[in-house]
Amino acid sequence: MSTKLSNAQIAWRAAQDIEDGAYVNLGIGFPEMVAKFQPPGKQAIFHTENGVLNFGEAPVEGEEDWDLINAGKKAITLRPGAAFFHHADSFGMVRGGHLDVAILGTYEVAENGDLANWSTGPRGVPAVGGAMDLVHGAKRVAVITDHVTKDGRPKLVKRCALPLTGVGCVTRVYTSLAVLDIEDERFVLREKLPTMSVAELQAVTGAELVLPDQIGDLVAPEL
Amino acid sequence: MSTKLSNAQIAWRAAQDIEDGAYVNLGIGFPEMVAKFQPPGKQAIFHTENGVLNFGEAPVEGEEDWDLINAGKKAITLRPGAAFFHHADSFGMVRGGHLDVAILGTYEVAENGDLANWSTGPRGVPAVGGAMDLVHGAKRVAVITDHVTKDGRPKLVKRCALPLTGVGCVTRVYTSLAVLDIEDERFVLREKLPTMSVAELQAVTGAELVLPDQIGDLVAPEL
């Protein structure tokens, strides 16, 4: 067994918590992988900010219709029972609390639920897209992320150092090492890799872990 | 010639000022008559608050479809090129300034453009409907009205005594005796019945008339 989950395995784990019939928005990039790992018999309905509900997989290469894309500007297909709508209606769905789950990537997430996933600082061209809306309104805002940065620094922190996307918005975090809920402005450990001790996990986490009586094993299939 | 215009003649006079292709909302009741008197070659497009654009005349009795009604809950028909939309979009058209003309009835209209057409006071069941929205946003808000009440009191006044529908919103008034613009919070006389002197008109008007160099004759066909 690996010492950490791959991105695909993190996405798989997040997918297991999505209920049948849930309305789900997956952030651009890594979170889009979640769609591939829905458990059998559970069929989520996917929303994309640019005005499509109930889209399916990418079309075969060469079969793209570039008027039918997702928020990441990738070509998509429709499932039966899809709907088109304009951008104000689409973000009404987001802000209005109609989505059951939004799953986003992140640079940092803080124990108070603050999220920083849109800007790594003042250099370059700033671009926010739909992130600042998506963090509000979904009944559950989950983050999927490696537990630490490429150079080993914690991504789960006491307070975000990078520019915020939203304040107190994240409710659950799926990482390469653990699953945590954010409750009362603290990280509550729900699952961890069975090969790792709590002390080891705490050492790579930038805020104190709350330890409930029961902590599950984080186990994902080889993918 | 009669000593005053009939309601039909007032409506006819108001209709003469509607441009070809204008988007027009006609208030419930008396203003609905305006639609009948469009000049040849000028075709307005009528809007009703409950979500229809480009409706036509009432259907033949017995042919009504009661899902196809106007704001006064009368059965209507569609013209080619009609559209349905929901109430928020419909009032977006109103408030957003997309209508060229709204023509409303009134209890009182004041020289400062204030309109009172929704309530005759605190007794009974109050009901406002779309009036408080319709007075805002149309490029031109016109009132059609008898010049005086049934018991002879002026309906054109210095300040409204009845509860207001909107503040400073009326731009033109068509009455049974005259046509007036409201400019700089004054009634400017544009046309009057040729049989009536300015002094006679002033005597039945509750605010001072501004008299430009040219005052036209208010003449309507027998209807």
Added chain:
Amino acid sequence: MDKTVPDLATAVAGIEDGMVVMVGGFGGSGAPIELIHALIDRFKATGSPKNLTVVNNNAGNGRIGIAAMIDAGMVGKMICSFPRSADPRAFTEKYLAGEIGLELVPQGTLAERIRAAGAGIPAFYTPASYGTDVAKGKPVAEFDGKHYVQERWLKADVAILKAELADTLGNLTYRKAARNFSPLMAAAAAKTIVQATKIVQPGEIDPEHVVTPGIFVDAIVEVSDPKQEEALMRAGVAYA
């Protein structure tokens, strides 16, 4: 995820005492008569739901629909723009007797408040009602030299609506001007219950023609030959 329910009684089973209930329709156009009457049946059988706050443009007509709810004594308050109709007796009697509450809202403001609730906009500014009695006590603000009234979103616990087509995922179309407030209410209510003239399979409504996407809909019941309120009223029908 099939949202259809077997019958009207099941559809309205979750509506509880004291709830805010949005009812689709403008006059008789779009009024979900069968859902309303199923709710009256439940009240008559069980005494519940009572003390409802009902949101609708009007306040009932004749002796059917919302008027019959009022007559039955289920309604504590109306939120509407125009509590008059051809035959407004039901509301008028109770209102003048002080037995029913009224929040009067200009029609465009009513529509926009409901729309705001569905879209997660807690407050907005409108020119409508500025300077009038209806705006008394509301915050005002000036933008670009013009005055506006601040209005709040209007949410509901439940919406009961009439659609033309529904697929089993809850995507809806409406019939002509019966659309009116219903797409707004579908989004503004915590639970949206729809009677549809025909329920079809996903894919049978063109995605370009969906008016209310299924995300806003919780329960659908087929009423294949729905009654039209205005037609009932003109025929002198009383539901009692």
Added chain:
Amino acid sequence: MDKTVPDLATAVAGIEDGMVVMVGGFGGSGAPIELIHALIDRFKATGSPKNLTVVNNNAGNGRIGIAAMIDAGMVGKMICSFPRSADPRAFTEKYLAGEIGLELVPQGTLAERIRAAGAGIPAFYTPASYGTDVAKGKPVAEFDGKHYVQERWLKADVAILKAELADTLGNLTYRKAARNFSPLMAAAAAKTIVQATKIVQPGEIDPEHVVTPGIFVDAIVEVSDPKQEEALMRAGVAYA
């Protein structure tokens, strides 16, 4: 009242220096390429319109469409949510050189500000961006214990849009996800100019299926085989 105009040059003739121009589309989906290129042609021939403020979700891609407008030097400022794309060179170069302005707006706020302009709502509150750098300097307020940012409507002098069908009165449909911002922009602009793949007679679009009612549209030009921006970009096309 036929709103059709004979050609693209006529359609864009009224766009003047310094105007705020909304451009439909989200990435390449819905981008009115032929109208944009007609505007570039006019600028190259006459030096006008210049110093435009362009409103779009993005800030151009490759060497076509809005990117080609930026390269041509017609754009003084972008108002957008995501000024990045597969190939954002045109904007990036000018932005880093301080030669073009940027107002960065969260995507849902951008949509709602445009919608508010069309609907006569001068300001509204949204949770988006509260507590972030993007909200700095904006009024905030608390409603029901939660914090919100006040945002203003966003109007334009002109909108240039791509539709699928248009009738001669200006009623529009769109194609798939190419709908995106266009119905909002149609209502928010003082003048709305549309390229439609097909122009039909009034009555040929079902009133139930109209997405943008003609009241929001001023001029329509038929472009029967419109180019798709993403396809052009992937083919490496440059408009110069």
